[in-house]
Amino acid sequence: xxxxxxxxxxxxxxxxxxxxxxxxxxxxxxxxxxxxxxxxxxxxxxxxxxxxxxxxxxxxxxxxxxxxxxxxxxxxxxxxxxxxxxxxxxxxxxxxxxxxxxxxxxxxxxxxxxxxxxxxxxxxxxxxxxxxxxxxxxxxxxxxxxxxxxxxxxxxxxxxxxxxxxxxxxxxxxxxxxxxxxxxxxxxxxxxxxxxxxxxxxxxxxxxxxxxxxxxxxxxxxxxxxxxxxxxxxxxxxxxxxxxxxxxxxxxxxxxxxxxxxxxxxxxxxxxxxxxxxxxxxxxxxxxxxxxxxxxxxxxxxxxxxx
Numbered sequence: 001x002x003x004x005x006x007x008x009x010x011x012x013x014x015x016x017x018x019x020x021x022x023x024x025x026x027x028x029x030x031x032x033x034x035x036x037x038x039x040x041x042x043x044x045x046x047x048x049x050x051x052x053x054x055x056x057x058x059x060x061x062x063x064x065x066x067x068x069x070x071x072x073x074x075x076x077x078x079x080x081x082x083x084x085x086x087x088x089x090x091x092x093x094x095x096x097x098x099x100x101x102x103x104x105x106x107x108x109x110x111x112x113x114x115x116x117x118x119x120x121x122x123x124x125x126x127x128x129x130x131x132x133x134x135x136x137x138x139x140x141x142x143x144x145x146x147x148x149x150x151x152x153x154x155x156x157x158x159x160x161x162x163x164x165x166x167x168x169x170x171x172x173x174x175x176x177x178x179x180x181x182x183x184x185x186x187x188x189x190x191x192x193x194x195x196x197x198x199x200x201x202x203x204x205x206x207x208x209x210x211x212x213x214x215x216x217x218x219x220x221x222x223x224x225x226x227x228x229x230x231x232x233x234x235x236x237x238x239x240x241x242x243x244x245x246x247x248x249x250x251x252x253x254x255x256x257x258x259x260x261x262x263x264x265x266x267x268x269x270x271x272x273x274x275x276x277x278x279x280x281x282x283x284x285x286x287x288x289x290x291x292x293x294x295x296x297x298x299x300x301x302x303x304x305x306x307x
Contacts, residue, residue: 001051005043019059055084066269080269088271092172094264095142098279103260111257112278120244128155130267141181142267143279145260150283152182155267156247172263174274180254181283217252219287221245255282 003011033039055061064083067073075082081089131152132140141153156178159168168174224243231239258281265273 002046061085064269080271083269086270087265087273088269090265090271090273092264092273093271094267094275094277095144096262096264097144097147098260100146106261109259109261114247114256117247117251120246120249128157129153130155143179143181145181145279145281150181150183154180154182154250154284156180169272169274171274173276175266175272176276176278179277179279180251181280182286183283184288185285217254217284217286218249221249222286225250251284254280254284256280258282 001011002013002015003009004013032041061084064075065073066075066080066083068076070076077088080086129152130140130142132138138151139149141150143153144150158176159165160171160174160176163171163174224245225241227243228239228241231237260277260279260281262277263273264275264277265271266275
């Protein structure tokens with residue numbers, strides 16, 4: 001929405017500006033100032049103020065950068081809602097603080113069936129890891145529980161099979177993300193555990209109200225996974241993990257009965273409000289020696305994994 005570009009500049013115009021220019025001979029362009037004797041016949045650009053500029057689906061848009069730290073770029077979380085096409089200013093955004101005094105118990109939220117989580121060759125998931133810094137007291141989880149932030153958080157992302165990715169991003173339940181808090185322990189034993197029961201979609205909590213001591217996970221699996229971190233140098237880097245790893249190896253015997261459920265969004269631009277979140281109450285415990293390599297590497301590790 002704009003105005004006429006000449007006095008008296010009536011603000012009565014719906015402007016449509018075409019992305020692709022009309023190509024003409026350069027000598028023809030020179031004719032306009034040469035034959036009219038008039039130069040620089042254009043009005044300077046005006047402030048946008050509160051207006052929005054919309055782009056049609058056929059308009060190629062340049063890639064934009066976003067980051068978490070102002071040392072890396074200008075578009076940090078407080079300004080993500082200004083990014084082109086961003087939904088980060090919505091009303092169902094993630095992450096959230098889980099206030100255990102105000103959650104609503106839901107008897108329909110059963111434990112999970114985790115098919116193929118024990119298969120070392122059939123994993124194809126998208127993984128995100130989020131963390132803080134290299135200090136001993138680092139806090140880097142995205143979600144918090146009673147305002148307590150864990151050292152790390154792992155997200156396993158999956159999409160509804162009946163939808164394309166574009167369709168899933170438009171649906172309030174197009175994506176499902178399993179969120180696991182991660183903390184460290186001085187000693188970690190190699191264990192793994194599968195799950196056999198089912199889970200229903202809901203919007204509340206299962207399990208007790210305070211985190212308990214965490215289970216152990218497979219140290220060798222985490223060592224294999226972290227060996228790929230040196231290949232990640234910037235946000236969006238994709239790494240193909242070829243080692244024999246299962247999700248059960250990474251999770252250990254974490255309690256899959258106790259979790260929180262709510263509807264939210266992706267936690268990075270464009271922050272699509274299309275996610276059914278499941279945040280497990282019990283954290284995954286990893287070997288203390290594995291934490292420094294994780295903290296010193298890049299912001300996130302993303303699949304896909306081999307099938």
